[in-house]
Amino acid sequence: MVSGVQLLDVLLNGLTIGMVYVLVAAGLSLVFGVMGVLNLAHGELLALGSYFAFSLVTGFDTGGFWVALIAVPLVVGAIGAVTECGLVNRVYGRGQLAQILLTFGLLLVIYDVKRFVWGTDPKFYSPPAVVDQAVTLVGYSYSGYSYFIIAAGGLIALAVWAVLTHTRVGLVIRAGSEDREMVRNLGVDIDRYYTLVFGAGAALAAFGGVVLGGYQNVSLGMGNAVIIPAFVIVVLGGLGSFRGAVVGGLLVGIVQSAVSTFAPTIQGVVIFLLMIGVLLLRPEGLFGGTGEGLDAGRAEPSEFVSGLGGGVLTGHGRSRLGLAVVAVLALVPVFSGILYSGFVVSLLVTVLIWALFAMSLDIVLGYTGLISLGHALFYGVGAYATLLSLLYVSPSAFVALGVALVVTATVAWVVGHLAIRVSGVYFVMITLAFAEIVRQVAVRLDVTGGSSGLFGAPEPLYGIGGVGIRFSEVLVGVEPFVFTGDALFYYFLLGVVVASYLGVRRMMAAPFGTVLQAIRESELRARFVGYEVRSVKRQAFVVSSTLAGLSGALFALYNGFVAPDLLNWINSGNAIIMVVLGGSGTLYGPMLGAAAFTLIERQLSAVIPWWRLLLGTVFVVVVLVLPKGLVSLPARVRDLRAGADGPPAPTDEPRDAEVGPDD
Structure with missing residues (x-):
């Protein structure tokens, strides 16, 4: 017989981890909805937030957690914005495969940066005593820190919703998610908003990393453990839907908590079964529409598959x-x-x-x-x-x-x-x-x-x-x-x-x-x-x-x-x-x-501890310089030599119908 206390435990445990999922999935959903970027490195941004928080909490005698709660999202958000300006913006319009390859390379780079700076051992830090104690309400005792995570995550989600629905910035972001070219034609510098959205998504993930680090240990694999459920949540809720990310995150958190308590043998498969069922019955997700989010789910041309x-x-x-x-x-x-x-x-x-x-x-x-x-x-x-x-x-x-x-x-x-x-x-x-x-x-x-x-x-x-x-x-x-x-x-x-x-x-x-x-x-x-x-x-x-x-x-x-x-x-x-x-x-x-790939991985891993950083850098370079792969290298070298010797010879191939900034 299931008791009411047990059900309440399941609900609150689910809301706690679900709120972390909300913070991660909301950032993913914002980035995908506005920019169409499938960011595989998003989980590593959460892990980066946890490691930064560990350094601040252990570096300050008192108040380190509160400093981390404010400073870390700002720092990681700035890192995300710089990454968008320097790298991600170069793959817009080049297909989802370019995004996957680039962000996978960034994933490897961030992973090895964490490993190089903080080592391989798990890290631990405790939240402040004021929230890290049991709270008893109506005879029911539960972790005060879990209440804090639920409340803080809820306030952040509410603030993001308010910005999206009641400010000019939110209006532009929502319009850009529906028809970015129309927004650009209206004279809005949508590229600046892209940078803002990518940085905000990184900041949300970092905030989730700060609170999650106080809830469990900080480890190298925590980003990978979170990113897959986050992607599931984004698809469940509907690509580009902030409301879907919130509802989907809480739903997945509660379902995982219930399954781990009552049916642990199927704990690892239930959210994937849930996603498959939703995709087959409602491919646009629970709250997805028929606009950009759904369009982004269709096949997209890419120069990588030319x-x-x-x-x-x-x-x-x-x-x-x-x-x-x-x-x-x-x-x-x-x-x-x-x-x-x-x-x-x-x-x-x-x-x-x-x-x-x-x-x-x-x-x-x-x-x-x-x-x-x-x-x-x-x-x-x-x-x-x-x-x-x-x-x-x-x-x-x-x-x-x-x-x-x-x-x-x-x-x-x-x-x-x-x-x-x-x-x-x-x-x-x-x-x-x-x-x-x-x-x-x-x-x-x-x-x-x-x-x-x-x-x-x-x-x-x-x-x-x-x-x-x-x-x-x-x-x-x-x-x-x-x-x-x-x-x-x-x-x-x-x-x-x-x-x-x-x-x-x-x-x-x-x-x-x-x-x-x-x-x-x-x-x-x-x-x-x-x-x-x-x-x-x-x-x-x-x-x-x-x-x-x-x-x-x-x-x-x-x-x-x-x-x-x-x-x-x-x-x-x-x-x-x-x-x-x-x-x-x-x-x-x-x-x-x-x-x-195999030779580089095997040889680098045998002699260089931070081989993932070099391998990830290679992937980023390939995306930016050799979009058609190593087999196109001879043609690329020939083109570079031709460019050095003088203007290219006339060609019968049509130019892209594109207007330059000075036209």
């Missing part, structure tokens, strides 16, 4: 280059132990697996224009299916791969059937939700090994019906060039990756690939021509996801274990980075990006 055309094996020159690359890769095991250690072979196995994963994502991202933050779902499902097959079905690697492909394709069809109904940011979030749900299930089930993961499978037999070989038990070649173990798997993997590339390249050169590119350029036009757009997108999603499952299956075959972290959305984010870093819409570009 399709550089052709593949690495098209044309005689590129064909020879592609064959040369494969030949060089084939020679890697030959000189292992002679010119370099066996670690190089192991490193390139990782590179090839990620290259296959990145290429699979390019089918939906580069060719179809769909951004998936849940592609790690299929990578992880393929890995789990492979290891479970080896443990309980057959020791055959071929059987395990077949099971992984079938299971992944089935899961992809189900997810695709639901996810393809929405697009843009909604598609990003619904794919993320499915991935997080499966990850939480994998953590809790015994058959998947729980949080420890799954291991202990027999070494794969490369054969059928008990007839075959195990790579560690055979020697192939003649002295001194004898291959076994990792070297043989490397050749097997290289063959699978090359065959997959050639197969997908042929598919993209067929009418199917042409239709995908037509959908990417203009979904509405493709529909008018007569294509079944939703069906084609679903087919592309299934093909892409199945290839992602194949890469996960190869990971499981090589490593002999899987863990829930394979399903983490960060892996999906890494894959997006690889695709864009190399050059989306080319197939070989994402593979190049995967190689660059």
